[in-house]
Amino acid sequence: MGKIILSASGKGGVGKSVFTVNLGATLADRGVKVVMIDMNLGLRNMDIYLGLENKVIFDVADVLSGLCGYRRAMLRDKRFPCLHMIPATQDRSKFAFDEAVVANFYAGLRESYDYVLVDGPAGVGRDVSLAAAGCDVAAIITTLEYVSLRDADMADRVLSKAGVARRACVLNKVNRELIRSGLFPSFEDVSARVRPPLIGIIQYDENINIAANCGVPVVRQRGSYIEENFNRIADRLLGL
Numbered sequence: 001m002g003k004i005i006l007s008a009s010g011k012g013g014v015g016k017s018v019f020t021v022n023l024g025a026t027l028a029d030r031g032v033k034v035v036m037i038d039m040n041l042g043l044r045n046m047d048i049y050l051g052l053e054n055k056v057i058f059d060v061a062d063v064l065s066g067l068c069g070y071r072r073a074m075l076r077d078k079r080f081p082c083l084h085m086i087p088a089t090q091d092r093s094k095f096a097f098d099e100a101v102v103a104n105f106y107a108g109l110r111e112s113y114d115y116v117l118v119d120g121p122a123g124v125g126r127d128v129s130l131a132a133a134g135c136d137v138a139a140i141i142t143t144l145e146y147v148s149l150r151d152a153d154m155a156d157r158v159l160s161k162a163g164v165a166r167r168a169c170v171l172n173k174v175n176r177e178l179i180r181s182g183l184f185p186s187f188e189d190v191s192a193r194v195r196p197p198l199i200g201i202i203q204y205d206e207n208i209n210i211a212a213n214c215g216v217p218v219v220r221q222r223g224s225y226i227e228e229n230f231n232r233i234a235d236r237l238l239g240l
């Protein structure tokens with residue numbers, strides 16, 4: 001039975017969707033079956049990060065309403081045969097389902113897939129609880145800014161209440177020179193301010209930004225330090 005992993009954050013724009021897509025590509029490269037669900041309702045992004053935006057016909061609300069089966073809504077990436085994705089609806093009002101329906105949907109997918117990766121919305125609102133319904137693990141993505149760390153800790157509380165038992169923190173867009181300057185939080189500040197353990201550090205790297213904008217998971221760049229780093233983070237996340 002597959003594992004359901006949520007990417008969450010308090011603050012927006014910290015890199016959840018890019019993280020999800022690259023985690024998905026990393027796992028799919030190992031030959032396991034991965035499905036990614038974009039649950040950023042009304043703000044679909046993941047299709048663009050995979051370069052599949054022109055292929056979207058159905059979305060997650062269509063699947064849950066019974067308009068189509070989940071296989072019809074799935075986007076398939078030729079570069080990653082084991083990686084599938086279901087896009088978010090762009091019309092938030094189309095999504096009138098509760099947590100039990102969402103959890104049941106994920107539970108159905110875990111029967112056929114090794115990993116169900118859920119790209120959640122930022123914040124601490126209802127849509128976070130919907131995205132988190134029935135998830136086993138959450139990766140809480142944060143940047144090294146005090147506001148982002150505080151929001152990550154708030155998100156952790158919401159996810160705990162939503163029943164996500166295992167949670168860990170991933171630092172993204174890290175600039176070590178700025179940390180050395182003393183003007184930004186240190187790694188020690190992270191553990192003092194965010195409760196879940198820190199399981200990964202991803203540098204700020206323009207290549208990540210450029211690849212996302214070109215619709216390519218950056219881990220596809222074979223032999224790069226980023227590919228290695230994502231493999232390490234994936235191992236730690238799966239070991240939680």
Ligand SMILES: Nc1ncnc2c1ncn2[C@@H]1O[C@H](COP(=O)(O)OP(=O)(O)OP(=O)(O)O)[C@@H](O)[C@H]1O
Nearest residue numbers: 012013014015016017018122173204205208209212
């Ligand atoms: N490590 C990184 N280095 C450089 N740029 C990055 C990195 N991670 C993400 N980005 C860039 O940051 C921006 C936001 O990323 P992303 O869309 O994944 O954030 P998000 O948390 O999903 O946002 P939202 O809260 O809106 O869903 C994008 O332009 C992305 O390319």
Ligand SMILES: [Mg+2]
Nearest residue numbers: 016017040045
């Ligand atoms: Mg996003």
